Amino acid sequence: MTYSTLADLGWSAHFARQLDDDSTGTPARLCEIHRDRVEALSPAGPLTLRSPDSTGAYAVGDWVLARDGLVLSRLERLTTVSRRAAGEAAQRQLIAANVDTLGIVTSCNDDFNVARLERYLALAAMGGSLPLIILTKADLTDEPDDFRRQAEALSPMVSAIALNAHDAAAVDQLTPWCKSGQTLALVGSSGVGKTTLQNALTGIIDATQDIRSDDAKGRHTTTARALRPTLAGGWLIDTPGMRELRLTDAAEGIDAVFDDIVSLITQCKFNDCAHETEPGCAVQAAIAAGALDAGRLKRWRKLKNEDRYSTESVHDARERYRKLGKMYKAHKKPR
Known part of the structure; x- marks a missing residue:
């Protein structure tokens, strides 16, 4: 199957702005990810592409620039x-x-x-x-x-x-x-x-x-x-069914979903309010008035704490792998 234009594949100004006169390769959108290759779609038809990087760096829906069966680069994602x-x-x-x-x-x-x-x-x-x-x-x-x-x-x-x-x-x-x-x-x-x-x-x-x-x-x-x-x-x-969904680096997303609680927090009397028994707590006042469900506050706390721990764990792991990589390269240098 072929598609008459890039727009048919979901191309937008966001991706077009990333191209310049020096850009080489044909835009294509990834439709499947495999261990040793990626499958893509372009106005000219389907493509099977190899990449110098691990295919784990790509996601279904990504836009890439390709030439001669190779991925040259991945365009910045919109979402x-x-x-x-x-x-x-x-x-x-x-x-x-x-x-x-x-x-x-x-x-x-x-x-x-x-x-x-x-x-x-x-x-x-x-x-x-x-x-x-x-x-x-x-x-x-x-x-x-x-x-x-x-x-x-x-x-x-x-x-x-x-x-x-x-x-x-x-x-x-x-x-x-x-x-x-x-x-x-x-x-x-x-x-x-x-x-x-x-x-x-x-x-x-x-x-x-x-x-x-x-x-x-x-x-x-x-x-x-x-x-x-x-x-x-x-x-x-x-997507396959998810047995578990753990968030990381999701603080802004959590705050967007719980915007009602975030707004109440700004009205608390004390900046360091724990929203438990402190005087002047707008969150507890809303619960007492029936405007906020106590269960929702509990779920917000759980997500925030989980995300904080998960984000720190991921960042710690990245730093550890970065240091190990440096040590490995240093060990491999000829003496």
Whole structure:
């Protein structure tokens, strides 16, 4: 498949400004990342590219300049979606790049979890993508609007849609977020319907296993990220289900999601207020008046503390590897 213009692939003025008279190579957008190569799309058609750098430095959705089957350089990203990598290693994992809208998929059942949604909203805010909460399985509840209202109450940035992912007309509600030049990425737990949404939006049928009777969750076969064209003319990035979502370097994103608490903090009597029992605490006053949920304050504290620890761990690991690299180079120098 070929695309008539770079704009069809999501090219914008942000990327054009990075080119100058000395720029060489053809712009291409990465659609798949493999250990030894990357797959890309260009107006001339698909490309298989090698890179002098590790492919781990790239994300699906990145723009690169390529020539003769090689990646020459990566253009600065407009947005990023990343988290702290799973496991004990203090590393950041790139999930996707240049995503206009982050579709946070959950369902109108026990998967709906306010604390998890707030994490995903912080993920979107810290990377610069617009958040859209997509509530699937709306046909299996009598009150889908209750779930939608709860989702939209989490942040003024949020739009939320409740739908039946198996109903093509309902899925058409997502068209504004994945039409020509737009990129929508889907994130969420396994079994909430991301693959079913992908199938409806792209016309590409991926295997979706039967629903488990014990927890009403489907099992699908998405194991890697890929950039796919949508029927509406835009782009979709589906991601494997995340068992855990740990944030790092997300302080600004967390504050954006919890803007109501951040605003209250500025009204506290003391600058070092811990928002517990101090006199003149605007946060505790709001809780007492019923204007702020105490649980929301608790979740904000947890995210801030976790991000602080995670960010310090990642920075410490980078510094350690930097020092080890210097020692290794010094040892390798001829004497």
